[in-house]
Amino acid sequence: MMNAITRCVTKAAAGIALALSATTVVNASTQPVPPLNLDTDTITVSGLSSGGYMANQFHMAYSDWVKGAGIIAAGPYYCGQNDITTALSQCVNKMDSPVNLDTLSAKAKDWAQRGKIAPLENLKDSKVWLLHGTADTRVMSDVSDLLHTQYTMLVPETQVTYVNDKPFAHVFPTLDNGGSCTTSESPFIGACEYDAAGEMLNFMYDSLTAPDDTLSGNVYSFRQAELAGDNAKTLGELGFVYVPKNCEAGSDGSDGANASAGENTNGNACQVHVSFHGCNQYADAVDDAYVTGTGLNRWADDNSMVVIYPQTKKSMFMPLNPQGCWDWWGYTSEDYATRDGQQIQAVKSMIEGLSGKGIE
Known part of the structure:
Protein backbone atom coordinates (compact mmCIF):
# COMPACT_ATOMS: atom_id res chain seq x y z
CA MET A 1 0.00 0.00 0.00
CA MET A 2 2.78 2.44 0.91
CA ASN A 3 4.56 1.79 -2.38
CA ALA A 4 1.35 2.53 -4.26
CA ILE A 5 0.89 5.81 -2.36
CA THR A 6 4.51 6.72 -2.96
CA ARG A 7 4.22 6.09 -6.70
CA CYS A 8 0.99 8.10 -6.90
CA VAL A 9 2.33 11.14 -5.05
CA THR A 10 5.67 11.03 -6.88
CA LYS A 11 3.87 10.92 -10.24
CA ALA A 12 1.61 13.77 -9.16
CA ALA A 13 4.49 15.89 -7.93
CA ALA A 14 6.31 15.34 -11.19
CA GLY A 15 3.25 16.46 -13.09
CA ILE A 16 3.00 19.77 -11.20
CA ALA A 17 6.70 20.38 -10.62
CA LEU A 18 9.05 22.92 -12.07
CA ALA A 19 11.97 20.63 -12.86
CA LEU A 20 14.82 23.00 -12.02
CA SER A 21 18.43 21.97 -11.62
CA ALA A 22 20.22 22.05 -8.28
CA THR A 23 22.90 24.65 -7.67
CA THR A 24 24.27 26.16 -4.47
CA VAL A 25 22.88 28.39 -1.73
CA VAL A 26 21.31 31.82 -2.05
CA ASN A 27 23.81 34.67 -2.00
CA ALA A 28 22.29 36.34 1.06
CA SER A 29 23.87 38.76 3.48
CA THR A 30 25.73 37.04 6.31
CA GLN A 31 24.30 39.62 8.71
CA PRO A 32 21.04 38.98 10.60
CA VAL A 33 17.87 40.61 9.32
CA PRO A 34 17.97 44.20 10.59
CA PRO A 35 15.02 45.61 12.53
CA LEU A 36 12.40 46.52 9.94
CA ASN A 37 10.00 49.43 9.74
CA LEU A 38 6.94 47.76 8.21
CA ASP A 39 3.30 48.55 7.67
CA THR A 40 1.52 45.21 8.03
CA ASP A 41 -2.03 46.55 8.11
CA THR A 42 -2.40 45.19 4.56
CA ILE A 43 -0.11 43.05 2.42
CA THR A 44 0.06 41.62 -1.11
CA VAL A 45 1.10 38.19 -2.39
CA SER A 46 2.25 36.54 -5.61
CA GLY A 47 3.37 33.16 -6.89
CA LEU A 48 4.12 30.88 -9.82
CA SER A 49 2.55 27.45 -10.36
CA SER A 50 2.28 25.71 -6.94
CA GLY A 51 3.30 29.09 -5.54
CA GLY A 52 0.39 30.61 -7.45
CA TYR A 53 -1.96 28.14 -5.82
CA MET A 54 -0.45 29.03 -2.45
CA ALA A 55 -0.79 32.77 -3.10
CA ASN A 56 -4.48 32.21 -3.88
CA GLN A 57 -4.98 30.11 -0.73
CA PHE A 58 -3.28 32.72 1.44
CA HIS A 59 -5.39 35.44 -0.18
CA MET A 60 -8.63 33.55 0.43
CA ALA A 61 -7.68 32.64 3.99
CA TYR A 62 -6.82 36.25 4.86
CA SER A 63 -8.74 38.44 2.41
CA ASP A 64 -9.35 40.81 5.32
CA TRP A 65 -5.59 41.38 5.36
CA VAL A 66 -4.30 40.53 1.87
CA LYS A 67 -5.42 43.24 -0.54
CA GLY A 68 -3.66 42.15 -3.72
CA ALA A 69 -2.65 38.90 -5.43
CA GLY A 70 -0.52 38.29 -8.53
CA ILE A 71 -0.81 34.70 -9.77
CA ILE A 72 0.98 33.05 -12.68
CA ALA A 73 -0.11 29.66 -14.07
CA ALA A 74 -2.40 28.34 -11.34
CA GLY A 75 -5.99 27.22 -10.96
CA PRO A 76 -9.02 27.91 -8.77
CA TYR A 77 -9.16 27.81 -4.99
CA TYR A 78 -9.45 24.28 -3.57
CA CYS A 79 -9.07 22.74 -7.03
CA GLY A 80 -7.18 19.75 -5.62
CA GLN A 81 -9.91 19.08 -3.05
CA ASN A 82 -7.56 17.34 -0.63
CA ASP A 83 -6.92 14.60 -3.18
CA ILE A 84 -3.70 14.20 -5.17
CA THR A 85 -5.52 12.23 -7.87
CA THR A 86 -8.01 15.06 -8.37
CA ALA A 87 -5.19 17.61 -8.41
CA LEU A 88 -3.32 15.69 -11.10
CA SER A 89 -6.34 14.84 -13.24
CA GLN A 90 -8.07 18.23 -13.21
CA CYS A 91 -5.83 21.05 -12.07
CA VAL A 92 -2.54 20.95 -13.97
CA ASN A 93 -1.99 19.90 -17.59
CA LYS A 94 -5.22 18.02 -18.23
CA MET A 95 -8.85 18.01 -17.21
CA ASP A 96 -10.17 14.46 -17.40
CA SER A 97 -13.56 15.68 -16.19
CA PRO A 98 -14.90 19.23 -15.80
CA VAL A 99 -14.06 21.12 -12.63
CA ASN A 100 -17.26 22.02 -10.80
CA LEU A 101 -16.80 25.62 -9.64
CA ASP A 102 -20.08 25.43 -7.72
CA THR A 103 -18.56 22.70 -5.54
CA LEU A 104 -15.46 24.76 -4.91
CA SER A 105 -17.51 27.87 -4.17
CA ALA A 106 -19.72 25.95 -1.74
CA LYS A 107 -16.64 24.80 0.16
CA ALA A 108 -15.30 28.36 0.33
CA LYS A 109 -18.65 29.66 1.60
CA ASP A 110 -18.84 26.92 4.23
CA TRP A 111 -15.32 27.63 5.47
CA ALA A 112 -16.00 31.37 5.57
CA GLN A 113 -19.16 30.81 7.64
CA ARG A 114 -17.16 28.62 10.04
CA GLY A 115 -14.34 31.15 10.33
CA LYS A 116 -11.76 28.90 8.68
CA ILE A 117 -11.17 31.56 6.01
CA ALA A 118 -12.03 35.25 6.04
CA PRO A 119 -15.54 36.38 5.06
CA LEU A 120 -15.75 36.32 1.27
CA GLU A 121 -17.12 39.87 1.11
CA ASN A 122 -13.64 41.14 1.98
CA LEU A 123 -12.55 40.15 -1.53
CA LYS A 124 -14.47 43.10 -3.00
CA ASP A 125 -11.61 45.31 -1.76
CA SER A 126 -8.89 43.25 -3.48
CA LYS A 127 -6.98 43.69 -6.72
CA VAL A 128 -6.07 40.52 -8.61
CA TRP A 129 -3.58 40.16 -11.48
CA LEU A 130 -3.47 36.84 -13.35
CA LEU A 131 -1.23 35.53 -16.13
CA HIS A 132 -1.20 32.41 -18.29
CA GLY A 133 1.09 32.06 -21.28
CA THR A 134 -0.23 30.66 -24.54
CA ALA A 135 2.84 28.38 -24.81
CA ASP A 136 2.40 26.97 -21.29
CA THR A 137 1.94 23.19 -21.47
CA ARG A 138 2.58 22.56 -17.76
CA VAL A 139 -0.68 24.20 -16.65
CA MET A 140 -3.40 24.26 -19.28
CA SER A 141 -5.30 27.43 -20.08
CA ASP A 142 -8.63 25.93 -19.00
CA VAL A 143 -7.27 25.66 -15.45
CA SER A 144 -6.18 29.30 -15.28
CA ASP A 145 -9.42 30.37 -16.95
CA LEU A 146 -11.30 28.82 -14.05
CA LEU A 147 -9.26 30.82 -11.55
CA HIS A 148 -10.19 33.98 -13.46
CA THR A 149 -13.86 33.00 -13.48
CA GLN A 150 -13.79 32.22 -9.78
CA TYR A 151 -12.20 35.54 -8.88
CA THR A 152 -14.64 37.54 -11.01
CA MET A 153 -17.45 35.96 -9.01
CA LEU A 154 -15.95 37.46 -5.84
CA VAL A 155 -14.03 40.58 -6.90
CA PRO A 156 -15.37 43.52 -8.95
CA GLU A 157 -14.46 42.94 -12.59
CA THR A 158 -12.59 46.25 -12.83
CA GLN A 159 -10.26 45.03 -10.06
CA VAL A 160 -9.24 41.84 -11.90
CA THR A 161 -6.94 41.68 -14.90
CA TYR A 162 -6.08 38.52 -16.83
CA VAL A 163 -3.12 38.45 -19.20
CA ASN A 164 -3.65 35.40 -21.42
CA ASP A 165 -2.47 36.50 -24.87
CA LYS A 166 1.32 36.35 -24.50
CA PRO A 167 3.43 33.56 -26.10
CA PHE A 168 5.04 32.54 -22.81
CA ALA A 169 5.83 29.04 -21.61
CA HIS A 170 5.61 27.95 -17.97
CA VAL A 171 7.94 30.66 -16.66
CA PHE A 172 7.97 33.83 -14.60
CA PRO A 173 8.33 36.43 -17.39
CA THR A 174 10.97 39.14 -17.03
CA LEU A 175 12.40 41.86 -19.25
CA ASP A 176 15.76 40.23 -19.90
CA ASN A 177 16.62 37.77 -17.14
CA GLY A 178 16.48 33.98 -17.35
CA GLY A 179 16.29 31.48 -20.14
CA SER A 180 14.01 31.01 -23.12
CA CYS A 181 10.55 32.49 -22.80
CA THR A 182 8.93 29.97 -25.12
CA ASP A 195 8.07 42.79 -16.87
CA ALA A 196 5.55 40.61 -15.05
CA ALA A 197 6.73 41.85 -11.65
CA GLY A 198 6.19 45.45 -12.66
CA GLU A 199 2.86 44.77 -14.33
CA MET A 200 1.43 42.96 -11.30
CA LEU A 201 2.75 45.41 -8.71
CA ASN A 202 1.57 48.44 -10.66
CA PHE A 203 -1.89 46.89 -10.87
CA MET A 204 -2.01 46.21 -7.13
CA TYR A 205 -0.44 49.49 -5.95
CA ASP A 206 -1.11 53.07 -6.94
CA SER A 207 1.59 55.51 -8.12
CA LEU A 208 4.66 53.31 -8.08
CA THR A 209 7.97 54.88 -9.07
CA ALA A 210 9.77 53.29 -12.02
CA PRO A 211 12.89 51.49 -10.75
CA ASP A 212 16.44 52.53 -11.52
CA ASP A 213 19.39 50.25 -12.27
CA THR A 214 20.77 49.98 -8.74
CA LEU A 215 19.60 48.21 -5.60
CA SER A 216 20.09 49.89 -2.24
CA GLY A 217 19.20 46.88 -0.14
CA ASN A 218 20.16 43.28 0.55
CA VAL A 219 18.71 39.79 0.62
CA TYR A 220 18.81 38.42 4.18
CA SER A 221 18.16 34.90 5.38
CA PHE A 222 16.20 33.92 8.48
CA ARG A 223 15.43 30.62 10.16
CA GLN A 224 11.83 29.84 9.37
CA ALA A 225 11.24 27.57 12.37
CA GLU A 226 12.40 30.30 14.77
CA LEU A 227 9.48 32.42 13.60
CA ALA A 228 6.92 29.72 12.78
CA GLY A 229 7.70 26.85 15.16
CA ASP A 230 6.20 23.45 14.37
CA ASN A 231 4.15 24.91 11.53
CA ALA A 232 7.40 25.19 9.57
CA LYS A 233 8.17 21.46 9.73
CA THR A 234 7.42 20.92 6.03
CA LEU A 235 9.40 24.03 5.07
CA GLY A 236 13.09 24.65 4.49
CA GLU A 237 15.51 25.71 7.20
CA LEU A 238 15.97 29.20 5.75
CA GLY A 239 13.61 31.77 4.29
CA PHE A 240 14.72 34.99 2.60
CA VAL A 241 13.69 38.61 2.59
CA TYR A 242 14.73 41.51 0.35
CA VAL A 243 15.08 44.72 2.37
CA PRO A 244 15.58 48.13 0.71
CA LYS A 245 17.90 50.32 2.73
CA ASN A 246 15.19 52.76 3.74
CA CYS A 247 13.03 49.95 5.15
CA GLU A 248 15.50 49.28 7.94
CA ALA A 249 14.18 50.72 11.19
CA GLY A 250 15.92 54.01 11.90
CA SER A 251 16.83 54.69 8.28
CA ASP A 252 15.91 58.17 7.12
CA GLY A 253 15.93 57.16 3.44
CA SER A 254 18.75 59.64 2.80
CA ASP A 255 20.30 57.25 0.30
CA GLY A 256 17.71 58.53 -2.15
CA ALA A 257 15.42 55.50 -2.20
CA ASN A 258 11.88 56.55 -3.04
CA ALA A 259 9.33 56.08 -0.27
CA SER A 260 6.08 56.88 -2.07
CA ALA A 261 4.58 53.38 -1.90
CA GLY A 262 5.45 53.04 1.79
CA GLU A 263 4.27 56.43 2.95
CA ASN A 264 1.05 55.92 4.86
CA THR A 265 -0.47 56.42 8.27
CA ASN A 266 2.62 54.81 9.79
CA GLY A 267 4.94 57.49 8.38
CA ASN A 268 7.69 55.94 6.28
CA ALA A 269 6.82 52.34 7.12
CA CYS A 270 7.34 49.96 4.20
CA GLN A 271 4.78 47.74 2.53
CA VAL A 272 5.05 43.94 2.58
CA HIS A 273 4.84 41.62 -0.41
CA VAL A 274 5.12 37.82 -0.06
CA SER A 275 6.12 35.77 -3.12
CA PHE A 276 5.83 31.98 -3.33
CA HIS A 277 8.15 30.00 -5.61
CA GLY A 278 7.01 27.03 -7.69
CA CYS A 279 7.73 23.31 -7.27
CA ASN A 280 11.46 22.54 -7.32
CA GLN A 281 12.11 26.27 -7.24
CA TYR A 282 13.01 26.36 -3.56
CA ALA A 283 16.43 27.78 -2.72
CA ASP A 284 18.16 24.46 -1.98
CA ALA A 285 17.34 23.43 -5.54
CA VAL A 286 17.85 26.62 -7.57
CA ASP A 287 20.08 28.96 -5.57
CA ASP A 288 18.78 32.52 -6.01
CA ALA A 289 16.92 32.10 -9.31
CA TYR A 290 13.59 32.99 -7.74
CA VAL A 291 14.72 35.15 -4.82
CA THR A 292 16.68 37.53 -7.03
CA GLY A 293 15.60 36.84 -10.61
CA THR A 294 11.93 37.77 -11.03
CA GLY A 295 12.31 41.55 -10.95
CA LEU A 296 10.27 41.97 -7.76
CA ASN A 297 13.26 43.28 -5.79
CA ARG A 298 13.95 45.89 -8.46
CA TRP A 299 10.49 47.41 -8.04
CA ALA A 300 10.48 46.95 -4.27
CA ASP A 301 13.76 48.82 -3.86
CA ASP A 302 12.46 52.11 -5.25
CA ASN A 303 9.02 51.83 -3.70
CA SER A 304 9.64 51.15 -0.01
CA MET A 305 8.56 47.53 -0.17
CA VAL A 306 9.98 44.48 1.60
CA VAL A 307 9.64 41.16 -0.27
CA ILE A 308 9.47 37.96 1.77
CA TYR A 309 10.39 34.68 0.05
CA PRO A 310 9.32 31.72 2.25
CA GLN A 311 10.82 28.40 1.23
CA THR A 312 9.66 24.80 1.05
CA LYS A 313 11.88 21.71 1.02
CA LYS A 314 11.69 18.34 -0.64
CA SER A 315 10.74 15.29 1.37
CA MET A 316 11.18 11.64 0.40
CA PHE A 317 9.21 10.53 3.47
CA MET A 318 5.63 11.12 4.55
CA PRO A 319 4.37 13.69 4.02
CA LEU A 320 5.91 12.95 0.64
CA ASN A 321 6.88 16.04 -1.35
CA PRO A 322 9.86 15.12 -3.55
CA GLN A 323 9.64 18.28 -5.66
CA GLY A 324 9.37 20.78 -2.82
CA CYS A 325 5.91 22.05 -3.84
CA TRP A 326 3.70 24.27 -1.73
CA ASP A 327 0.76 22.32 -0.38
CA TRP A 328 -2.23 22.90 -2.62
CA TRP A 329 -3.61 19.34 -2.57
CA GLY A 330 -3.42 18.32 1.09
CA TYR A 331 -0.08 16.67 1.87
CA THR A 332 0.14 18.50 5.22
CA SER A 333 -3.49 18.12 6.36
CA GLU A 334 -7.05 18.52 5.14
CA ASP A 335 -6.92 22.12 6.43
CA TYR A 336 -4.11 23.05 4.03
CA ALA A 337 -6.13 25.78 2.23
CA THR A 338 -7.51 27.45 5.36
CA ARG A 339 -6.27 29.57 8.26
CA ASP A 340 -5.63 26.29 10.09
CA GLY A 341 -3.20 25.11 7.42
CA GLN A 342 0.34 24.59 8.69
CA GLN A 343 2.05 26.42 5.85
CA ILE A 344 -0.43 29.31 5.87
CA GLN A 345 0.05 29.71 9.62
CA ALA A 346 3.82 29.49 9.18
CA VAL A 347 3.95 32.28 6.59
CA LYS A 348 1.67 34.47 8.71
CA SER A 349 4.05 33.98 11.65
CA MET A 350 7.03 34.90 9.46
CA ILE A 351 5.40 38.19 8.50
CA GLU A 352 4.56 38.91 12.12
CA GLY A 353 8.02 37.97 13.30
CA LEU A 354 9.85 40.05 10.71
CA SER A 355 7.64 43.04 11.50
CA GLY A 356 8.24 42.66 15.22
CA LYS A 357 4.55 42.76 16.05
CA GLY A 358 1.50 40.55 15.94
CA ILE A 359 -1.38 40.81 13.49
CA GLU A 360 -4.85 41.18 15.01
Missing part, protein backbone atom coordinates in the same frame (compact mmCIF):
# COMPACT_ATOMS: atom_id res chain seq x y z
CA THR A 183 10.19 26.72 -23.60
CA SER A 184 9.72 25.44 -20.07
CA GLU A 185 13.34 24.95 -19.06
CA SER A 186 15.44 25.64 -16.01
CA PRO A 187 15.39 28.07 -14.28
CA PHE A 188 11.79 28.72 -15.35
CA ILE A 189 12.51 32.43 -15.25
CA GLY A 190 11.99 33.63 -18.83
CA ALA A 191 13.63 36.54 -20.66
CA CYS A 192 10.38 37.57 -22.33
CA GLU A 193 10.78 41.31 -22.86
CA TYR A 194 7.85 41.54 -20.45
